Amino acid sequence: MLDSNYFHYTDKRLICEEVRLEELASTFGTPLYVTSAKSLIDSYRAFEHAFEALPHFTCYSVKANFNLNVIRTFAELGCGCDVNSAGELYRALQAGVAPEKIIFAGVGKKHEEIAYSLECGVLMLKAESLSELRAIDRVAGEMGKIASVALRINPNVTAETHPYITTGDSKEKFGIDEAELPEVFALFAQFANLRLIGLDMHIGSQIFDPEYYVAATVKLLALFKLSKTLGFAIKFLDIGGGFPVTYDPLKPATPIESFAGKLIPMLLPAGVTVIFEPGRYLVANASVLLTKVLYRKRNHVGKEFFVVDAGMTELIRPALYQSHHEVQAVTRHGETVVADIVGPICESSDFFARHREIDAVAEGELLAVMSCGAYAAVMSSNYNGRLRPAEVMVNGCEVKLVRKRETFEQLVQNELF
Ligand code: LLP
Numbered sequence: 001m002l003d004s005n006y007f008h009y010t011d012k013r014l015i016c017e018e019v020r021l022e023e024l025a026s027t028f029g030t031p032l033y034v035t036s037a038k039s040l041i042d043s044y045r046a047f048e049h050a051f052e053a054l055p056h057f058t059c060y061s062v063k064a065n066f067n068l069n070v071i072r073t074f075a076e077l078g079c080g081c082d083v084n085s086a087g088e089l090y091r092a093l094q095a096g097v098a099p100e101k102i103i104f105a106g107v108g109k110k111h112e113e114i115a116y117s118l119e120c121g122v123l124m125l126k127a128e129s130l131s132e133l134r135a136i137d138r139v140a141g142e143m144g145k146i147a148s149v150a151l152r153i154n155p156n157v158t159a160e161t162h163p164y165i166t167t168g169d170s171k172e173k174f175g176i177d178e179a180e181l182p183e184v185f186a187l188f189a190q191f192a193n194l195r196l197i198g199l200d201m202h203i204g205s206q207i208f209d210p211e212y213y214v215a216a217t218v219k220l221l222a223l224f225k226l227s228k229t230l231g232f233a234i235k236f237l238d239i240g241g242g243f244p245v246t247y248d249p250l251k252p253a254t255p256i257e258s259f260a261g262k263l264i265p266m267l268l269p270a271g272v273t274v275i276f277e278p279g280r281y282l283v284a285n286a287s288v289l290l291t292k293v294l295y296r297k298r299n300h301v302g303k304e305f306f307v308v309d310a311g312m313t314e315l316i317r318p319a320l321y322q323s324h325h326e327v328q329a330v331t332r333h334g335e336t337v338v339a340d341i342v343g344p345i346c347e348s349s350d351f352f353a354r355h356r357e358i359d360a361v362a363e364g365e366l367l368a369v370m371s372c373g374a375y376a377a378v379m380s381s382n383y384n385g386r387l388r389p390a391e392v393m394v395n396g397c398e399v400k401l402v403r404k405r406e407t408f409e410q411l412v413q414n415e416l417f
Contacts, residue, residue, distance in 0.1 A: 104126065388406045
């Protein structure tokens with residue numbers, strides 16, 4: 001069971017900050033994403049505190065949760081943004097983030113996206129290939145601009161995590177091979193419209209062992225040293241995101257201080273600004289997905305199912321990465337059963353938990369799928385004609401609707417006869 005300052009039981013009822021989840025379900029319906037504003041703020045502060053000894057700039061990785069209110073909460077605390085598409089850039093700007101606090105990533109930026117980000121005046125574009133550098137140079141030249149770029153290196157460090165979310169390995173599409181960097185440095189003089197200001201990496205997501213960061217940072221620092229001898233004036237070393245959170249209380253995440261403890265002494269002597277791009281760390285445990293039990297059923301082999309009104313369309317992580325999410329009763333019963341918690345989608349992979357001990361809630365009662373702040377709403381879809389849920393943000397006893405539930409009209413609005 002996950003119990004925190006932000007989601008906790010009082011009199012057997014699950015509360016977000018000071019608001020009962022039952023109340024939110026009856027006001028806004030289910031499925032419903034519920035986010036604790038305090039959790040967002042405290043996670044950001046904890047991150048900043050851990051790295052305070054290092055000159056750094058934190059760019060929230062918007063892909064984890066791009067709700068405008070979430071982005072704005074961080075922006076108001078001074079945080080920048082890491083975006084991966086023109087759409088995310090648009091969202092960050094709409095949320096009020098200053099363009100010079102936005103960094104633009106992505107292995108396949110379209111020319112229009114490059115032009116849009118240069119037009120906006122982002123801090124830098126992170127280039128992932130020589131071809132992309134050529135494209136940025138050309139687009140910048142056409143616009144009469146000088147583009148500030150960072151080179152994303154692929155350090156060939158295979159971090160232990162789910163294979164779909166490891167990115168710093170030579171097998172993967174990401175970044176420029178570290179071995180190729182000297183050649184890229186040598187060719188850089190031909191780019192009249194580029195200014196090299198950063199070196200960047202991102203080795204994956206939900207990485208528990210700081211040693212992977214250490215191994216990759218050693219390589220990044222060696223390339224930084226080389227860049228200096230070649231006369232480049234690198235201002236930023238970007239370490240990426242990937243810092244872990246606890247989904248399963250039996251597998252608690254390595255504390256952020258352990259990462260800071262290893263990285264600060266390595267990076268401090270470089271004398272540059274270090275950029276971090278945390279996504280999940282800042283948001284994962286700030287939200288739950290509230291869902292109603294529609295039916296309970298038991299089959300002939302005695303297997304019990306709780307069929308709920310949310311599914312893989314609202315949280316695809318168990319289906320895609322076999323991720324563990326705690327599922328908790330909104331009103332605790334004491335008595336438990338072992339059941340599969342499944343959604344209404346016609347796919348066998350549509351489950352939140354299998355063979356899980358769970359409070360024996362009745363049909364019509366509520367469950368909270370925990371740790372749904374990162375990569376849940378942003379990966380939701382309309383598959384099976386589903387309407388994306390509403391999202392609310394709780395701050396103390398205040399509740400704000402931060403995204404309306406989709407409507408049937410919205411489902412068909414872009415289609416033409
Ligand atoms: N920076 C870059 C360049 C990234 O590609 C990512 C995530 C991040 C930062 C933030 O990583 P974080 O701190 O959130 O681990 N959908 C998957 C995770 C995909 C991560 C993609 N890149 C999941 O649900 O586990």
